[in-house]
Amino acid sequence: MKWGPLEQGDIRDRQRLDEVFKKYRPDAIMHFAALIEVGQSTKDPVGFYETNVGGSLNVLSAAMGAGVEALVFSSTCATYGLPHQVPMDETHEQEPINPYGRTKFVIEQAIKDFSAYAGLRAVMLRYFNAAGADFQGRIGEWHTPETHAIPLAIEAALGRRQGFTVFGSDYETRDGTCVRDYIHVLDLADAHIRALEYLLNGGETVELNLGTGTGTTVKELLAAISEVSGRAFPVEYAERREGDSTTLVADNHKAQTVLGWTPQYSLNDIVRSAWNWHSKTNR
Numbered sequence: 001m002k003w004g005p006l007e008q009g010d011i012r013d014r015q016r017l018d019e020v021f022k023k024y025r026p027d028a029i030m031h032f033a034a035l036i037e038v039g040q041s042t043k044d045p046v047g048f049y050e051t052n053v054g055g056s057l058n059v060l061s062a063a064m065g066a067g068v069e070a071l072v073f074s075s076t077c078a079t080y081g082l083p084h085q086v087p088m089d090e091t092h093e094q095e096p097i098n099p100y101g102r103t104k105f106v107i108e109q110a111i112k113d114f115s116a117y118a119g120l121r122a123v124m125l126r127y128f129n130a131a132g133a134d135f136q137g138r139i140g141e142w143h144t145p146e147t148h149a150i151p152l153a154i155e156a157a158l159g160r161r162q163g164f165t166v167f168g169s170d171y172e173t174r175d176g177t178c179v180r181d182y183i184h185v186l187d188l189a190d191a192h193i194r195a196l197e198y199l200l201n202g203g204e205t206v207e208l209n210l211g212t213g214t215g216t217t218v219k220e221l222l223a224a225i226s227e228v229s230g231r232a233f234p235v236e237y238a239e240r241r242e243g244d245s246t247t248l249v250a251d252n253h254k255a256q257t258v259l260g261w262t263p264q265y266s267l268n269d270i271v272r273s274a275w276n277w278h279s280k281t282n283r
């Protein structure tokens with residue numbers, strides 16, 4: 001079997017995946033993720049739709065034509081939009097407020113229709129804020145251009161950027177800044193393996209939140225980064241960023257029940273692993 005990006009992934013999860021594939025048919029399942037990341041979606045909505053919707057439909061139809069019958073899809077909490085209640089469970093209204101969330105919502109609907117009428121079975125994993133790095137420092141988070149809070153703040157702490165700009169301080173939250181549920185990538189990887197096993201054991205189509213259930217404000221995040229790094233860095237406040245929801249925090253009980261999954265890593269683990277990776281990596 002040829003491995004894609006997972007080749008560089010965490011060894012423990014790679015071994016677990018190998019075991020899953022040995023046990024089951026490797027040709028009838030697949031996983032695909034966002035083809036373009038968030039952050040730029042309001043700047044290039046056409047590109048976003050072409051890639052996330054057009055690209056995903058091409059991949060889906062080719063896969064189904066080739067006999068794929070089970071699928072793990074990387075969806076997002078951005079499909080929820082503004083919070084009607086916190087934490088959000090999977091029955092929360094899906095009213096996305098940015099093109100990124102809307103493209104993912106469209107694909108979720110397509111997958112539901114393909115499940116109802118074309119025999120597909122899928123786990124749609126709604127990631128909250130994927131973050132953190134491999135603890136051995138081998139792989140970490142790196143986007144071009146960088147738009148994500150944790151890498152940007154760490155780069156500010158490392159002196160590679162002038163400082164960090166907080167987008168909005170007048171939200172209705174405990175300190176006026178946005179609340180997010182940061183979830184370690186290793187916890188996400190673990191959930192993916194469990195999702196594959198669920199599908200290979202005949203599991204039906206389901207959508208699952210992947211978050212910790214704990215919300216962190218941008219100010220709290222910056223404090224955690226200063227503490228872990230031992231470095232202060234300049235912080236300035238600006239207008240709200242277009243398309244940002246006030247608060248996105250997961251109710252993860254359904255994932256716990258369906259997959260037997262419980263996140264293992266804390267915000268401190270996320271920041272520590274990310275700090276370690278960025279400090280060692282020259283970009």
Ligand SMILES: O=c1ccn([C@@H]2O[C@H](COP(=O)(O)OP(=O)(O)O[C@H]3O[C@H](CO)[C@H](O)[C@H](O)[C@H]3O)[C@@H](O)[C@H]2O)c(=O)[nH]1
Nearest residue numbers: 038076077078129147148149150152165166167178218244
């Ligand atoms: O320079 C920055 C960058 C971010 N933020 C704030 O930090 C929080 C986190 O922002 P990120 O850009 O790191 O993450 P998002 O919440 O925008 O996006 C993440 O969550 C989305 C769902 O909302 C998608 O799933 C996406 O893939 C994932 O990266 C937000 O409140 C944002 O306003 C700042 O204040 N300044």
